[in-house]
Amino acid sequence: MAELPDLTVFAQILNRRFQGRQLERLEITVAKKLNVSEAALKSALEGRELSNVRREGKTLQLHFSGAQVLGLHLMLRGELASLEHDEKPKYQIMAFHFKGGEGFAVTDRQKQATPTLHPKQAKAPDALAMEESYFKSLLAKKRTVIKTLLMDQQAMRGIGNSYADEILYDAGLSPFAIAHAIPPQKAGELFHSIHTVLERAITDIAGANGDELKGELRDFLSVHVPHLDETANGEVIRTDKIGGRRTYFTDTQKRYGS
DNA sequence: GTAATTGTTCTAGC
DNA sequence: CGCTAGAACAATTA
Numbered sequence: 001m002a003e004l005p006d007l008t009v010f011a012q013i014l015n016r017r018f019q020g021r022q023l024e025r026l027e028i029t030v031a032k033k034l035n036v037s038e039a040a041l042k043s044a045l046e047g048r049e050l051s052n053v054r055r056e057g058k059t060l061q062l063h064f065s066g067a068q069v070l071g072l073h074l075m076l077r078g079e080l081a082s083l084e085h086d087e088k089p090k091y092q093i094m095a096f097h098f099k100g101g102e103g104f105a106v107t108d109r110q111k112q113a114t115p116t117l118h119p120k121q122a123k124a125p126d127a128l129a130m131e132e133s134y135f136k137s138l139l140a141k142k143r144t145v146i147k148t149l150l151m152d153q154q155a156m157r158g159i160g161n162s163y164a165d166e167i168l169y170d171a172g173l174s175p176f177a178i179a180h181a182i183p184p185q186k187a188g189e190l191f192h193s194i195h196t197v198l199e200r201a202i203t204d205i206a207g208a209n210g211d212e213l214k215g216e217l218r219d220f221l222s223v224h225v226p227h228l229d230e231t232a233n234g235e236v237i238r239t240d241k242i243g244g245r246r247t248y249f250t251d252t253q254k255r256y257g258s
Numbered sequence: 259g260t261a262a263t264t265g266t267t268c269t270a271g272c
Numbered sequence: 273c274g275c276t277a278g279a280a281c282a283a284t285t286a
Binding site: 076109111243 | 277278283285
């Protein structure tokens, strides 16, 4: 599924290809996740210009003229696809047809992708926008394992199961470390790893995608790789479950607390 | 036929 | 009551 770096690259590509274009027709194929009626969504967006696309946490926000905003959460299996020669993509949820003929579709074979007209602003900061002081005080007061905290969208937004593993590996910190037992210096290193891992992934994926709206690219992950026995550094990759989610880690990652 | 997947939401328990 | 851990749910494929 698409995570923060993929979504960031999708936003860049949509801006490059469709910014300033007029939405001629909004095609809604699966309406069950809409927060407004199909007719209300169409009338809110059709005829508007796409002014900007931004990533917000695990969602994309499509900003249209007239202060219309559509939030889009791809959930587990949602993808974006270019519309080529009038062919409807498989598993289409909705499609944006711009004046002049081009456009893109949202697809999801599990039909869980969720479009939200005028999403309300979330309280928690975005993972790439939060202050280090906020991050450190958050760790100091939480007793949960660190991986759960990184993925907690009420605490910080944008990190999912696979990049949580990647970030913790980069920081040399066990996913089972207890948040408030992590010393301040290590918390600082973890904060730094959030940025380096996510920003490197954005660069890698942007380079590989070009202007194509491909699905997520997993070639760049270091530890969160099923069926990979060891890392590029030769460390054995272990797996376990945290909160029912598959977790990948190595013995070189330091575990603090219990 | 069943397990696996993972983000979100609900609920039980401390 | 606040916090945390875990279950339930979604839909489809291997």
